[in-house]
Amino acid sequence: MSARTIDDAAQVFATPSAYADETTFHAALTHLRANAPVSWVEVPSYQPFWAITRHADIMAVERANDVFTNSPRPVLVTAEDDERQAATGVRTLIHMDDPQHRVMRAVGADWFRPKAMRALKVRVDELARIHVDKMLDAGGECDFVQQVAVNYPLYVIMSLLGVPESDFPLMLKLTQELFGNDDDEFKRAADDGDTMTALLEMFQYFSELTASRRANPTDDLASAIANARIDGAPLNDIETVSYYAIVAAAGHDTTSATIAGGMLALLQNPDQLQRLGDDPGLMATATEEMIRWVTPVKAFMRTAATDTVVRDTPVAAGESVLLSYPSGNRDEEVFTDPFRFDVGRDPNKHVAFGYGVHFCLGAALARMEINSFFSELIPRLESIELAGVPQHTATTFVGGLKHLPVRFSLK
Structure with a gap:
């Protein structure tokens, strides 16, 4: 076997704080794409892995789901957390491979198909209007992330699930702790249990919800999950x-990160904000560009089921690869001027939703939420500017802005 390519720049993937410094982070990814697109990474506290940074290689791995499996290591966490997750028995869609994945995905698939999205659009548009009105009520200044961006998608996904509004704050807290356990602001205090505590609390909540929906089914996604049957047996x-956990958490944090990051991109590129205001017909391409620009899911892991090769690099059976979606979405071989935010970018072959059999189940909903929100906000926006320093979350999985102070005038 040829010598492994090792580049120190690839250590950023196992450095949560690196994701909070986007300039330095993207400089490292640009270097890796050019010099070490498949790089072996060994850092303390983590099991080693190959870092994959080119768009074409990410797509090739995603296509080969029989060679590269989600199990047993779907996300990059510490070796200690790998063991803890295995011990809890967590089995979300991102932990599964076919044929189990295909069967389980079908349980909720109908709720995210075009017909269901058309039925949900009225409610999504209404919630967009409500949350833009809340900006107006804030008096011209707010933390756009914490007062707007995290709440709007939360209301959408929790309404879809059927969670009572009184429990929305609890769900927000738990999802932020799940995806923010590498961030000093969101992680649990050391004396409040380990990083799995939030997951276990979420499991307890949804266990009670399951019992309730089995006893008294209603017309919501929670009932569909609670009463689903596979081969005649309930889940x-x-x-x-x-299932609840992945819908609740992934259906919230990813969209809120994109809305917040999209807002910052428009602030930093006022010509694009003006362009979008002048031509609302660009909203669909603007939505895709926000998703590419932010790429809220930073990486997924895959494990080689057999000896294989990625870009002429041998990958042995049992070794893991990290698919860097932010790097793929800035790949110079795919995107013209990839570091330019362009609301009219077309084509836009981003990999922010993944690809292949594991393509994001909620992609259509996320797109609709982003489109609806900015379609409501921009025509009412008279002015907007930064009112402080934006701050990003430290993470190795899902993240984006955690604070975006803005000053604005709305009509």
Whole structure:
């Protein structure tokens, strides 16, 4: 076997704080794409892995789902957390491979198909209007992330699930702790249990919701999950609560990060904000560009089921690869001027939703939410500017802005 390519720049992937410094982070990714697109990474506290930074290689791995499996290591966490997650028995869609993945995905698939999205659009548009009105009520200045961006998608996904509004704050807290356990602001205090505590609390909540929906079914996604049957048998407890957890968490944090990051991109590129205001017909391409620009899911992991090769680099059976979506979405071989935010970019072959059999189940909903929100906000926006320094979350999985102070005038 040829010598492994090792480039120190690839250590950024296992450095949560690196994701909070986008300039330095993207400089490292640009270097890796040019000099070490498949790089071996060994850092303390993490199991080693290959970092994959080119768009074409990410796509090739995603296509080869029989060679590269999600199990047993779908996300990059510490070796200690790898063991903890395995011990809890967590089995969300991102932990599964076919044929189990295909069967489980079908449980909720109908709720995210075009027909369901058309039925949901009225409610999504209404929630967009409500949250822009809340900006107006804020008096011309707010933390756009914490007062707007995190709440709007939360209301959408929790309404879809059927979670009562009184429990929305709890769900927000738990999802922020799940994806923010590498960030000093969001992670649990050391004396409040380990990083799995938030997950276990979410499991407890959804176990009770399952029991309620099985006893008294209603017309919501929670009831569909609670009463689903595979081969005539209901989902077991772990399968049920795992399904809720991935819908609740992934359906919220990713969209809120994109809305917040999209807002910052428009602030930093006032010509594009003006262009979008002048031509609302660009909203669909603007939505895709925001998703590419932010790329809220930073990486997924895959494990080689057999000896294989990625870009002429041998990858042995049992070794893991990290698919860097932010790097793929700035790949110079795919995107013209990739570091330019362009609301009219077309084509836009971003990989922010993944690709292949694991393509994001909620992609259509995320697109609709982003489109609806900015379609409501921009025509009412008279002026907007930064009122402080934007701050990003430290993470190795899902993240984006955690604070975006803005000053604005709305009509």
